[in-house]
Amino acid sequence: MSSYPTPILTTDRLTLRPLTMPDAADLFAVFADPLVVRYWSAEPWTSVSFAETAIRQALDAYRDGSEVRFGIELADTGVLAGTVNLHHFFPQNRRCEIGYALASAYWGKGYATEALEAALDYGFHELRLNRVEADIDPRNAASAAVLERMGFRKEGYMPERWIVHGEMADTVNYGLLRSYWDARA
Numbered sequence: 659m660s661s662y663p664t665p666i667l668t669t670d671r672l673t674l675r676p677l678t679m680p681d682a683a684d685l686f687a688v689f690a691d692p693l694v695v696r697y698w699s700a701e702p703w704t705s706v707s708f709a710e711t712a713i714r715q716a717l718d719a720y721r722d723g724s725e726v727r728f729g730i731e732l733a734d735t736g737v738l739a740g741t742v743n744l745h746h747f748f749p750q751n752r753r754c755e756i757g758y759a760l761a762s763a764y765w766g767k768g769y770a771t772e773a774l775e776a777a778l779d780y781g782f783h784e785l786r787l788n789r790v791e792a793d794i795d796p797r798n799a800a801s802a803a804v805l806e807r808m809g810f811r812k813e814g815y816m817p818e819r820w821i822v823h824g825e826m827a828d829t830v831n832y833g834l835l836r837s838y839w840d841a842r843a
């Protein structure tokens with residue numbers, strides 16, 4: 659079975675690193691915010707126990723190497739501002755999916771761009787992925803902007819794929835190939 663370790667990656671302003679239990683309060687703050695889960699098929703977290711469960715799942719993933727789950731730490735303050743994950747790996751096809759979220763206080767500062775760049779570079783060059791997929795709500799303009807800046811291309815559209823806060827929601831499928839990534843670099 660393939661193993662996908664979660665290392666520590668550093669960028670100009672961020673440290674991407676494995677989550678640990680002391681991150682629970684910061685992680686809870688990210689996902690308790692209705693703005694952050696506006697386009698997710700899950701309600702905002704209502705207690706820190708949601709964060710503890712998510713961290714326990716991350717610790718399991720670190721042990722079995724089944725997923726890459728980074729906490730995004732701001733280098734200047736040490737605050738855990740969000741997460742970026744590579745998940746649903748298909749080793750035979752060298753492909754996976756990406757997910758990400760930042761606390762709304764930190765939006766619009768280029769942190770998501772910086773974090774995704776590091777995570778994708780790790781995926782393509784260290785994990786030897788050939789393809790990364792993303793599935794976003796068509797109304798999520800900030801997420802689309804970040805993906806398109808990374809070189810993801812729109813590949814498909816699936817109507818009413820999710821129920822988001824009681825409302826049917828569509829999906830735009832994005833894909834990024836290793837060849838696009840290398841051409842972009």
Ligand SMILES: CC(C)(COP(=O)(O)OP(=O)(O)OC[C@H]1O[C@@H](n2cnc3c(N)ncnc32)[C@H](O)[C@@H]1OP(=O)(O)O)[C@@H](O)C(=O)NCCC(=O)NCCS
Nearest residue numbers: 694758759760764765766767768769770771799800801803
């Ligand atoms: C998606 C997300 C991580 C982006 O974070 P961010 O800090 O805004 O990202 P960046 O600052 O790196 O870049 C954002 C880009 O989107 C643009 N943008 C931000 N909000 C926007 C909006 N409402 N409409 C259109 N564009 C928007 C910014 O202008 C910027 O592009 P530019 O540099 O070309 O101007 C953040 O909005 C988030 O955490 N959202 C909630 C979780 C989520 O939806 N995750 C993705 C689900 S798959």
